Amino acid sequence: MNPLPDDEIRRRQRSRALVMALLLGALVILFYAISIAKMA
Structure with a gap:
């Protein structure tokens, strides 16, 4: 099994x-939308 080249790993x-x-x-957008919905 030969290792992958560095550029492939990068x-x-x-x-x-x-x-x-x-x-x-x-996730950030989802939490923001939920918090706006709870305030309204």
Whole structure:
């Protein structure tokens, strides 16, 4: 089993970080919307 090249590892890390950032942003928007709805 040969190891992956460094650029492939970096690309996977970058795509995983992008997905995590999008999920975190979606959670923030969801909590914001819920708190606005509870105040109204």
